[in-house]
Amino acid sequence: MLLLAGLMLSTLAACEAGEATGTARAExxxxxxxxxxxxxxxxxxxxxxxxxxxxxxxxxxxxxxxxxxxxxxxxxxxxxxxxxxxxxxxxxxxxxxxxxxxxxxxxxxxxxxxxxWQLEGRRPENDAGYYGGYIHPSREVGFEHDMEDVELVLTPDGPLIDGSAGKQLRLRLNDHYWRDLFQIEDIPIGRYTVTATLQGDGQGRPLRVRDWHGQDDLAPAFQLDFRPETGSTPGATAALVIGD
Structure with missing residues (x-):
């Protein structure tokens, strides 16, 4: 009887704890x-x-x-x-x-x-998938510098997609976001001003950039907007070109 009473009290306490913490129970x-x-x-x-x-x-x-x-x-x-x-x-x-x-x-x-809703982070059901957007960087014809010496700076231009302020991102190859030469992953979707520098000898030499999708020439900076994936496919991508 004492054991039964103890079990009942434990069950009641667990139910009350679930209600107190707002934990939903399966139906x-x-x-x-x-x-x-x-x-x-x-x-x-x-x-x-x-x-x-x-x-x-x-x-x-x-x-x-x-x-x-x-x-x-x-x-x-x-x-x-x-x-x-x-x-x-x-x-x-x-x-x-x-x-x-x-x-x-x-x-x-x-x-x-x-x-x-998360702006960034790895999706639990897909080790190669992220909640943030993807940026595909490439070289302008004639740009022969090592991409490991390139630093990209993304500065939010207005609020991010969720209305938050966002933060400036400095990207180098093999860092948290720029894991692969031709793909930058998991960037919070927003509108950014993009600039680039060539790092070396403790100084950064300004490079020029452009939107891969656009017809504009290389410039000291450009406005990057993510494009929604086609159809009903979730996600967003962008692409840029780096040159001298």
Whole structure:
């Protein structure tokens, strides 16, 4: 009897602790959760996709309500939950991935999967994927300097896509963002002024840059805007050219 009473008290305490911390409990037969932005505000209209991890092209989807919550019935099988939403920024519409609080699969017993908008960071379901945008750097014809000696500076020109101020980024090959010669990864999506210098002997010699997509000549600086990925594919990319 004492053991039974102890177990009941432990269960009651766990339930009360869950309620006190706001921890949601799984609902049998349903996937539920909430979606919030970088400031913790609810995102209405986010698309929730349940993907069957066994059978290809087997999906269940829904969208979040005004309070950022969703509830969708789960069929038998093994499922993983994903979330995206559309955001207008500087005249373009971006489809953005959202980060789940858990990336493991679940079944018809139901699960709670909450999602948060992150400007950068590695996606848990894809070791090669990030929440930030990609920039593809290249050399102007005749530029023969070692790219390891190039420093790019990205200065925010206005608020980032989530409305935050952002920060100036100094990029060198093999650093946190510029991991590969031809790809800079995980840059918070925003509008940036880009400049470049050639580092050496303790001094930086100004280089010239341009937008790879544009027709402008090389200049001391240019305005970089990320382009949304085509169709409904989440993400954003940009490209630049570096020269003397």
């Amino acid at each position: 049998d037969g349903y996937a539920t959760g909430t979606v919030v932005d970088t400031q913790g505000n609810p995102i209405a209209g986010a698309k929730i996709l349940l993907d069957n991890s066994v059978f290809r092209t087997s999906y269940i989807d829904t969208t979040t309500g005004e309070d950022g919550s969703y509830r969708v019935r789960v069929q038998p099988g093994a499922w993983r939950a994903y979330a995206t939403f559309k955001k207008d920024y500087n005249g373009q519409t971006y489809t953005l991935r959202l980060r789940p609080d858990a990336a493991d699969s679940f079944d018809q017993d139901g699960a709670v999967r909450n999602f948060t």
